[in-house]
Amino acid sequence: MKKMMIMAVAAALGAAPAVAQMQGMNHGQMMQPTPANPYPAAEMDMHQKMMSAMGADATETWVRKMVEHHRGGIAMSRIVLRETKDPKVRQMATKTIAEQTKEVGELNAWLRAHGKRAQ
Template sequence: MTRPEEIELRIVPVLATLALLATPALAQQAGHQGMNHQGMDHSKMMQPTAANPYGPAEMDMHQKMMAAKGADAGETWIRKMIEHHRGAVAMSQIALRSSQNAEVRGEAQKAITSQNREIATLNAMLRKMGKPAQ
């Protein structure tokens, strides 16, 4: 039988390690929750530039993913993934317009095709579940 002091000797280092690992994440979360987001214009942080024209598309995708909800975890996942794939399409369309690199443009076109295929598959799953497509 293990004595209580032996258990304590085993548990304390584990708890100390967990506390050290969790502290940065907890501090970051606490700091973010304590921030006043009223009056912040996130769109200014996402202004497109020649080197990074994707900000508005990323923000749109993020907002739509956060808003996507279903009746259960499976439906919610499908709806969030549809918005994720739509975001990839939007970013790929920007790459087609903005990049002169033939290889980038080719991959962007392939991404548009594959992401649209994924969106169709996910919408078919919703319809099969008796849910409206999005």
């Protein structure tokens, strides 16, 4: 019954093809790192932390979710640095780590300045 309800809502929203396609996928296989996609663990960690990041209001919640989003970008950039020899990608990943580390610091500074616990 629950599956039928989800399909009905998805169809009403025009998402039935995407939902049907997802139902046929083996999600366990999608989450296994491969040489072509070593990122599943970092992505899942980021998404779980973003989903659970909550504040007292929409502003604080956004700040907390963005901290986790940037940390996810840092984690993925560290992975590509281990995996690639491409100089341009290495340069971009290194720049991403530096910029997003700075942004995490700025977001945590905002939390502390507003009497909130940094994360």
